[in-house]
C-alpha cells in the first residue's frame with residue numbers, strides 16, 4: 001500500500017528500514033501532475049527494484065522570477081491514486097520550509113553545463129534542480145534513480161553531479177513518452193488551448209525533420225538548424241527560445257552532426273514554454289574491401 005510521507009524525519013526512518021532489510025530502492029523525482037511520462041519511469045523502477053519511492057515536490061529553487069511556480073499544476077490526490085495503481089511503496093511530499101529552512105544558502109553549481117541550452121533563458125534553474133536532487137538523493141539513498149530524456153539537459157547535469165560528487169547512484173534516462181501525434185507529454189501541456197496544442201506539434205515535426213536530414217546524409221548543423229527554424233516559424237503562435245544541435249556530454253553546439261548528437265529546442269507556444277529533443281542516429285556506411 002502507498003505510504004505518504006511528508007517529513008524529513010519520517011522518510012529517513014522509512015529508508016533506514018528498507019536498508020536494514022537489504023532492499024534495493026528505485027527513486028523517481030517529480031514535481032507531480034503525473035502523466036504517462038512519469039509513470040513510464042515508475043514502471044521501470046518497479047521492475048528493477050525491491051522498493052520504489054516517488055517524490056512530489058514543486059521545487060521553488062528551480063523557478064525564476066516571473067515563471068510559473070504559483071501556477072504550476074498541483075494534483076496531489078490524483079497523483080497518489082495513479083501511484084497506488086502502480087503499486088508504488090512511498091510517495092515523499094515534503095513542504096518547502098522543511099526542505100529550505102531559514103538560513104538555507106548552499107547550492108550545487110555546475111560550471112558551463114548549467115548555462116547552456118535551457119540555462120541561458122532560465123538562469124539559476126539547473127542550480128535549483130541539482131540542489132534539490134542532491135538533497136533528495138541524500139535522504140532517499142536510492143540504488144537507481146530514473147529521469148526522462150525529455151529533459152535531456154537535466155539528465156546530463158544529474159549524471160555529472162553524481163560522477164563529480166561520487167554519489168554512487170545509478171542514473172537511468174528513459175525515452176520520451178509522446179501523444180499519438182508526437183507532442184511530448186508534459187505537466188505544462190495543460191496550459192495549452194486546443195489550437196495551441198495543434199501548433200505545438202511543430203516541435204516534434206522539426207525534430208523528425210532533423211532525423212530525416214541526418215538519414216539523407218546531411219551533416220552540416222547550420223543547414224539542419226535552418227530547416228528546423230523554417231518549420232517552427234511556419235507556425236504563427238510559436239516563438240523560438242533556442243534550437244541547437246549539441247554534443248551529448250558537453251552540451252556544446254556542433255557544426256558537423258555525428259551519431260549520438262542531440263537536437264534540442266525550446267519554443268514558446270503562446271505563453272507556454274515547451275522543450276523537446278531527439279538523439280540523432282547517423283547511419284555509418286561500412287565498406288568491406290574484399291582482397
Ligand code: AMP
Nearest residue numbers: 030031032037147148150151176177185
Ligand atoms: P517533472 O515532474 O516535470 O519534474 O518530471 C519528472 C520526471 O519525469 C523527469 O525526469 C522528467 O524528465 C520525466 N518526464 C517528464 N515528461 C516526460 C515524458 N513525456 N516522457 C518521459 N519522461 C518524462
